[in-house]
Amino acid sequence: MKGRIVIDKERCKGCGLCIIFCPKKQITISDELNKKGYYPAAFAEESAENPEMVECTGCALCGTMCPDVAIEVYRQDKSESKDKAEED
Amino acid sequence: MKGRIVIDKERCKGCGLCIIFCPKKQITISDELNKKGYYPAAFAEESAENPEMVECTGCALCGTMCPDVAIEVYRQDKSESKDKAEED
Amino acid sequence: MKKVFSRPKSLKETPFHYCPGCGHSIIHRLVAEVIDELGIRDNTIGVPPAGCAVLAYNYFDVDMAEAPHGRAAAVATGIKRVLPDRIVFTYQGDGDIAAIGTAETIHAANRGERITAVFVNNAVYGMTGGQMAPTTIPGQVTTTSPGGRIPLRDGNPLDLSEMLGLAAGSIYIERTAVTSPKGVMRTKKALKKAFTVQLEDKGYSMVEILSPCPTNWKLSPAESIRWVDEVMTKIFPVKVIKDVA
Amino acid sequence: MKKVFSRPKSLKETPFHYCPGCGHSIIHRLVAEVIDELGIRDNTIGVPPAGCAVLAYNYFDVDMAEAPHGRAAAVATGIKRVLPDRIVFTYQGDGDIAAIGTAETIHAANRGERITAVFVNNAVYGMTGGQMAPTTIPGQVTTTSPGGRIPLRDGNPLDLSEMLGLAAGSIYIERTAVTSPKGVMRTKKALKKAFTVQLEDKGYSMVEILSPCPTNWKLSPAESIRWVDEVMTKIFPVKVIKDVA
Amino acid sequence: MAGKVLMRGTHVLGEAAIRAGCRAYFGYPITPQNELPEYMAAQFAKRNDGIFVQAESELASINMVMGASIAGARVMTSSSSPGISLKQEGISYLAAMELPAVIVNMMRGGPGLGNIAPAQGDYFQATRGGGHGDYRLIVLAPAYGQEIANMTRDAFDLADRFRTPVMILGDGMMGQMMEPVIFPEPIDLASLQQKDWILDGCKGRPSRIIRSLWLDPNLEEQLNWRLARKYEAIAEEISDAEMYLHEDAEIIIVAYGTAARIAKGAVQRVRESGQKVGLFRPKTLWPYPSEALAQLSRRVKHIVVFELSTGQMVEDVRLAVEGRCDVSFYGRPGGVVPTGEEIARVLSATYHRVNSGRQNSSEGGSSYRVLGIA
Amino acid sequence: MAGKVLMRGTHVLGEAAIRAGCRAYFGYPITPQNELPEYMAAQFAKRNDGIFVQAESELASINMVMGASIAGARVMTSSSSPGISLKQEGISYLAAMELPAVIVNMMRGGPGLGNIAPAQGDYFQATRGGGHGDYRLIVLAPAYGQEIANMTRDAFDLADRFRTPVMILGDGMMGQMMEPVIFPEPIDLASLQQKDWILDGCKGRPSRIIRSLWLDPNLEEQLNWRLARKYEAIAEEISDAEMYLHEDAEIIIVAYGTAARIAKGAVQRVRESGQKVGLFRPKTLWPYPSEALAQLSRRVKHIVVFELSTGQMVEDVRLAVEGRCDVSFYGRPGGVVPTGEEIARVLSATYHRVNSGRQNSSEGGSSYRVLGIA
Amino acid sequence: MLLKIVFSGFGGQGVLMMGYVLAVAGMNEDKHVTFLPAYGAEVRGGTANCTVVVSDSEIASPTAASPEYVVAMNYPSMIKYSNAVKSGGTMFLNSDLISEDPARSDLRIVKIPANSLAHDMGNDRALNMVMLGAVNAVAGIVSQEALLGAIDTVLKGKKQTLIDMNQKALFEGAKFIDTSSAA
Amino acid sequence: MLLKIVFSGFGGQGVLMMGYVLAVAGMNEDKHVTFLPAYGAEVRGGTANCTVVVSDSEIASPTAASPEYVVAMNYPSMIKYSNAVKSGGTMFLNSDLISEDPARSDLRIVKIPANSLAHDMGNDRALNMVMLGAVNAVAGIVSQEALLGAIDTVLKGKKQTLIDMNQKALFEGAKFIDTSSAA
Ligand SMILES: Cc1ncc(C[n+]2csc(CCOP(=O)(O)OP(=O)(O)O)c2C)c(N)n1
Ligand SMILES: Cc1ncc(C[n+]2csc(CCOP(=O)(O)OP(=O)(O)O)c2C)c(N)n1
Ligand code: SF4
Ligand code: SF4
Ligand code: SF4
Ligand code: SF4
Ligand code: SF4
Numbered sequence A, B: 001m002k003g004r005i006v007i008d009k010e011r012c013k014g015c016g017l018c019i020i021f022c023p024k025k026q027i028t029i030s031d032e033l034n035k036k037g038y039y040p041a042a043f044a045e046e047s048a049e050n051p052e053m054v055e056c057t058g059c060a061l062c063g064t065m066c067p068d069v070a071i072e073v074y075r076q077d078k079s080e081s082k083d084k085a086e087e088d
Numbered sequence C, D: 001m002k003k004v005f006s007r008p009k010s011l012k013e014t015p016f017h018y019c020p021g022c023g024h025s026i027i028h029r030l031v032a033e034v035i036d037e038l039g040i041r042d043n044t045i046g047v048p049p050a051g052c053a054v055l056a057y058n059y060f061d062v063d064m065a066e067a068p069h070g071r072a073a074a075v076a077t078g079i080k081r082v083l084p085d086r087i088v089f090t091y092q093g094d095g096d097i098a099a100i101g102t103a104e105t106i107h108a109a110n111r112g113e114r115i116t117a118v119f120v121n122n123a124v125y126g127m128t129g130g131q132m133a134p135t136t137i138p139g140q141v142t143t144t145s146p147g148g149r150i151p152l153r154d155g156n157p158l159d160l161s162e163m164l165g166l167a168a169g170s171i172y173i174e175r176t177a178v179t180s181p182k183g184v185m186r187t188k189k190a191l192k193k194a195f196t197v198q199l200e201d202k203g204y205s206m207v208e209i210l211s212p213c214p215t216n217w218k219l220s221p222a223e224s225i226r227w228v229d230e231v232m233t234k235i236f237p238v239k240v241i242k243d244v245a
Numbered sequence E, F: 001m002a003g004k005v006l007m008r009g010t011h012v013l014g015e016a017a018i019r020a021g022c023r024a025y026f027g028y029p030i031t032p033q034n035e036l037p038e039y040m041a042a043q044f045a046k047r048n049d050g051i052f053v054q055a056e057s058e059l060a061s062i063n064m065v066m067g068a069s070i071a072g073a074r075v076m077t078s079s080s081s082p083g084i085s086l087k088q089e090g091i092s093y094l095a096a097m098e099l100p101a102v103i104v105n106m107m108r109g110g111p112g113l114g115n116i117a118p119a120q121g122d123y124f125q126a127t128r129g130g131g132h133g134d135y136r137l138i139v140l141a142p143a144y145g146q147e148i149a150n151m152t153r154d155a156f157d158l159a160d161r162f163r164t165p166v167m168i169l170g171d172g173m174m175g176q177m178m179e180p181v182i183f184p185e186p187i188d189l190a191s192l193q194q195k196d197w198i199l200d201g202c203k204g205r206p207s208r209i210i211r212s213l214w215l216d217p218n219l220e221e222q223l224n225w226r227l228a229r230k231y232e233a234i235a236e237e238i239s240d241a242e243m244y245l246h247e248d249a250e251i252i253i254v255a256y257g258t259a260a261r262i263a264k265g266a267v268q269r270v271r272e273s274g275q276k277v278g279l280f281r282p283k284t285l286w287p288y289p290s291e292a293l294a295q296l297s298r299r300v301k302h303i304v305v306f307e308l309s310t311g312q313m314v315e316d317v318r319l320a321v322e323g324r325c326d327v328s329f330y331g332r333p334g335g336v337v338p339t340g341e342e343i344a345r346v347l348s349a350t351y352h353r354v355n356s357g358r359q360n361s362s363e364g365g366s367s368y369r370v371l372g373i374a
Numbered sequence G, H: 001m002l003l004k005i006v007f008s009g010f011g012g013q014g015v016l017m018m019g020y021v022l023a024v025a026g027m028n029e030d031k032h033v034t035f036l037p038a039y040g041a042e043v044r045g046g047t048a049n050c051t052v053v054v055s056d057s058e059i060a061s062p063t064a065a066s067p068e069y070v071v072a073m074n075y076p077s078m079i080k081y082s083n084a085v086k087s088g089g090t091m092f093l094n095s096d097l098i099s100e101d102p103a104r105s106d107l108r109i110v111k112i113p114a115n116s117l118a119h120d121m122g123n124d125r126a127l128n129m130v131m132l133g134a135v136n137a138v139a140g141i142v143s144q145e146a147l148l149g150a151i152d153t154v155l156k157g158k159k160q161t162l163i164d165m166n167q168k169a170l171f172e173g174a175k176f177i178d179t180s181s182a183a
């Protein structure tokens, strides 16, 4: 597993843009409302029985598209990939 | 003499544009003030001892340039020249 | 002999209050001649805003409505929308149309209001005594650009007509100058076409006319004409800017 | 693992009040990232006028001055002239910059004011509940164009950015869209360049950003993005409009 | 009841305007009055017999109104506080050119951008002429849905009759609230009297001029006095107010619009406790119903003025009262809408103070005081 | 006398502004005040240490003023009647944001385009807030060249001290007339107290916000009452008036600015004939010197208000007098400047009427009347 | 008789429609009515609510500081208004979204599972009319006929199926009250 | 002492300069002075004129309905002001452009051929200072020194020749009065 994201459920407004743009389909909509009354996004990991199967690459496309800055993205530390992230 | 102009001395403000643009140099500035305190333009005819020498063609360029619509232009009646005047 | 040139009917007898050699006077006559020739005198409403020509209603023998400075396009819009079969024209200076009236002008053109604008560009605020205008030439001395217009501080002249050319609703835009018999004739043709565009209900039409202001330029009428030809036209080239009529 | 993406410093923690999928939110983040990367947070003054983003001052952690609707360019001019070594940006909607603020915007650009405008084009008046904007697309239904915008009645969309391209004082003008990761990145690059133009004291810079308004378009966030790409960009092509930097 | 419909104030105003013959609307969006332009846009599109233009600004709209009025149309524009400020130059021109027009201001909290809640901070602007020069607007202040319908009809008639701009001054609540309304029949446009001063091309008559420039001060002065006389005539004819439980009242509360409804509720409460209080509700803010209020001021012990502002109409009250009785002011500006209970408390407290003889005017002091805010 | 120079009012104002530390001017041409921007343009160009921008409109200029004030500058704009109407929205914002600024209005004949002759038709607009919402401007009304110099200095100091826009209200004649003036020494810019609220980048401090939007009505109300208290404090401190020959006066004429000079001449004439008349000249129009006038109203038999309008300040006089004595009004609007003789005749006539007991207030009638125009 | 009712919930729950239908019903019974929607700020989000006043005589203020009835369609609304309700007044709770009770002993609480009832009758979006039917069954502010008629008035021109569905929802809500011990 | 003087003529005759120099002279003598130019309409044309008031005490109105002195530089000005002059007052006429006399017997008339005098001294444009010199020689409003000093003040920084020429013109005007029977 190369990458991981953390979604701030209370910031999330369930717009679904991260889900659309995740190349690895690692994000879904969870089924309980948050305090604001939205159904927030959830990272596959949380559902995946076997973490090894999670394919998040840490590409940060989700974060790039998230209007509400509700996503933090983590990636295995490789300098070149890190640089890429910086450009992102 | 093909043409003749009549200058309304009281409308004239002595700007001199008619004088500049008359191809036949038929207009001069007269030397007494009008009521508004301007030295108005005068048609050569008025000074000319011999009207036959007046070369006004009735081209109306003076009237065309006169800001204060102080000039009326007359021309010997020839249809084609008349048409020309209309375009003017 | 036959009278071949005289005062147009649409012009009242009232003598102009304009300074000697002022372009407004020539342009007034041309607009009146066009109105005569198109036979629309009793079907036309003119809208002169504040500016040296605000008193135009004393000269044109057509219905005339004064507009607040800069708002001629909006006032004309109101009139034309209510009376779509009348001919409505505005008569605006550069300060009026290109400074305070920028928004009204651009949006009237963009909406394609069926009005005709006569834009008299004399590179200065004439009525108020010669302040810098949006069309003032770099280096030109005015009462509010004492050392001459400095683009870095005051900006460059505004190409309003070119901008209006980008407006979807503008049909015909031409720039002319009344500095020679040829220029005067060309201006008259342009005005006639602009009014015709409106008569054909096509959209917004405008003629920008470079016009001498001897008084505020502190030049003689003759010098003023030369200044237009030699200096102004370099920055405001005389040409058809848009014609999709 | 290493954190490779998170909230920029120039954004306060306050959650956005914007609707789900609103482009303003993405654009806020991008502006904040650019301010971070250029290291100008404590040297910058932002000017948001009335519009959905009027509360931007609750989100950006820089000095922020609210402007009356349409007057951001004038307010920014006042600030920048007094503090020429600070960075001043406006954050304006289409109604603000292209309707009521037309004159202020065009003249600030023409004077070459050293300010940067972030122009969020969502083809509608968002804050007031979805009225027709100067950028509303022909046929687009809004609360004031019930049957859809009819160009003959309402005019066509206004190409403000293209007009600003004609202004002598404008240095850099680009149109982008935040409808894909690529578009977002391109928008960020454009914003960075626009701020850089100001840092280099060159003149007026602006980025027009096509931005979804799901609420007033009555579309889902996903549909909104598609509508921008398929409809809006046909009329507002994404491109560099002027670059003389 | 037949023909009774439940509509929000802004829609009532729009429908009444159309029934009054308004076929031209020019405006620019601003909350809380957007439902009015939206109604006009929808109706004109549906009926296809009206002009709706969303202008590029409030400035443009008021000048389009000028043009439409010059062309003879019954025309309307609307906005809210900041947008109305932008119309002031145009309004001054309308008054100077003696052009009929109806201008609607649904007031919001101010100054500046303020907020969109109901407020009454634009009273001075409306009644004193926010624009330059000596002129007045007729200012009508409805308090009920039905009154919005009736006053809108009146507004267009008065505007044409006196050739003067008329303002309908409401607030966010007036505009948003729904009440049952019965509309007057639509007028027959043909029945409207021809205007012999409009500009529609000079066919068969001498050309006309509509202007406001009078370079000769003597001519400008003539215009000013002619307008002044016109305003006097208007004042004598149309000043209007609602009076409620005033015959035996010892204390009168003066309020208009939304504030007047709250005040009326308060009067009812206080009456239950036997205290003799009454209501004076101006329906015309200019001309102000000063004479009626002056009469009252000779009988009552005290007048309380209540506004959703820090105190503006209170000046007109004091000008009418001229010190004959004490006047106190109670205000809730900024969009706060107090309850009837709150105003009732203010009335009762004042009632006690007054009847226990603790007046505020001491010999030499002003007879006016501002009550502490809640 | 040393340092005495003969300058026209507009130039005096400009020079005094520069000496008061004004280094930023934004404006748009309009007669009769063009010499002021022209002076600023020339001086700043010469000294090369000031910002002069001829904006694209009055609207743009007032908003540039807003920006410059936000950035901490001592800033000024000027215009005449129609242009001031266009600034009303911006002025309301300045008041709401509590931004210091100096706004000059050289009044001309109105309403509408009117003319460029001296008039006083913008009194209501200046003192009642032509803009929306509850706010006031400090309004200073100079009558002499030297007073223009002094009041301009005061205007900038008051604006900064109270964080509020200040208006200098003159007229065409004030602006054009030349009188000998002695200027105060230029202030040392460095000596000006640092403003701890401006926006200049948040280096070394938390970021700041300058705003006028308060969506929560309770916050907006707090702002409104805070402003109201500030205005009260200003009123108590700076109200000012010149009184002339008032001690033994039976009749007082009230006038400001140009009208006050004519009135003073009239008072001198009438005194020669032994009639006891005096002058009350407000120097601050807002706050109005009501208390001083109220005191006078207890002693004098009658007050004549003279304005170059159809009657605006007269309302402030009546609010101060509260019916204690009769008030009559004499006006010459539209740019007409009457002679001292004319005003003297009005005073004498009134003096006779009053002393022959023919008062105008009958029991029940208002104590106010408008005198026929000349 | 002067009754003030506040309806509150998320946008999308049809809260304004509830109040509007009730107000129309009152009008059709020739009562004096006012309907005041809380108009959103110029900014986004927030919960929707409206106030209806029904009276035999002219209505002074259209606002309600202490309403006789509050209809809370979601949790935030219950919290927001639980202190406002007049002592002895009634609070109607959408029990599908509100589990807690307001912390007041002087109120009558009526719980209606509006979402479920609407779902059961096959139209989730009808939850507002279900709730209104129940509310009026308890409060009897207007006659049920008036309520049904109001739907005809309000949906005039719309599809008959839609009208029927909404009227059915009113019945469902009323039926729930009759059959349950909720009230 | 309170004197009001009106100067009037075409634009271009230096009419405002005459008033300005006189006002400065008065100021330099520590008198109270006002100088009021008639500011032209926002439109073109018309004749120029200005009013100067010189007094020992504070000046009320800067306007002059009936001035003690009127200086008419051209015919229209003579017509315009001949009725205004105070009875017993003086009217100064530029006799080169004004042949007629005002139709009043209660005035003192002083005729000065300003154009010719200026022409003779070799500078046509100096006619205004010639006239002013004559006017003050007759009226003695200020001392001649003050008048000469005023020119220094007003033309400070300008070419000395220009200053000298204008001062010379003042002398010429005064000399004309002394030597002629004009006064
Ligand atoms: C609102 C307003 N601002 C300013 C003015 C003063 N004003 C009258 S005309 C004018 C501009 C004149 O310049 P331009 O439009 O170029 O016309 P021109 O006189 O040069 O023909 C100005 C600033 C005014 N009348 N109204
Ligand atoms: C003078 C004035 N007019 C109108 C308004 C109301 N208003 C606030 S924002 C806005 C326009 C919003 O549209 P836009 O600028 O496109 O911004 P968006 O909300 O779409 O991002 C309007 C008309 C106002 N606040 N002030
Ligand atoms: S980082 Fe990339 S892969 Fe991982 S969730 Fe986000 S978009 Fe998907
Ligand atoms: S993009 Fe952001 S806000 Fe939208 S669903 Fe994903 S996490 Fe939530
Ligand atoms: S008509 Fe032609 S030739 Fe004759 S005077 Fe005029 S310009 Fe000269
Ligand atoms: S052009 Fe006309 S105004 Fe000029 S000098 Fe000739 S006649 Fe006179
Ligand atoms: S000032 Fe200029 S524009 Fe105005 S009339 Fe004179 S010459 Fe013409």
Ligand code: SF4
Residues within 6 Å of the ligand: D017, D018, D019, D021, D022, D023, D024, D052, D122, D126, D127, D212, D213, D214, D215, D216, G044
């Ligand atoms: S209304 Fe549109 S622009 Fe405004 S916040 Fe919502 S989505 Fe964004």
Ligand SMILES: [Mg+2]
Residues within 6 Å of the ligand: C093, C094, C095, C120, C121, C122, C123, C124, C125, C126, C133
């Ligand atoms: Mg010009």
Ligand SMILES: [Mg+2]
Residues within 6 Å of the ligand: D093, D094, D095, D120, D121, D122, D123, D124, D125, D126, D133
């Ligand atoms: Mg928008």
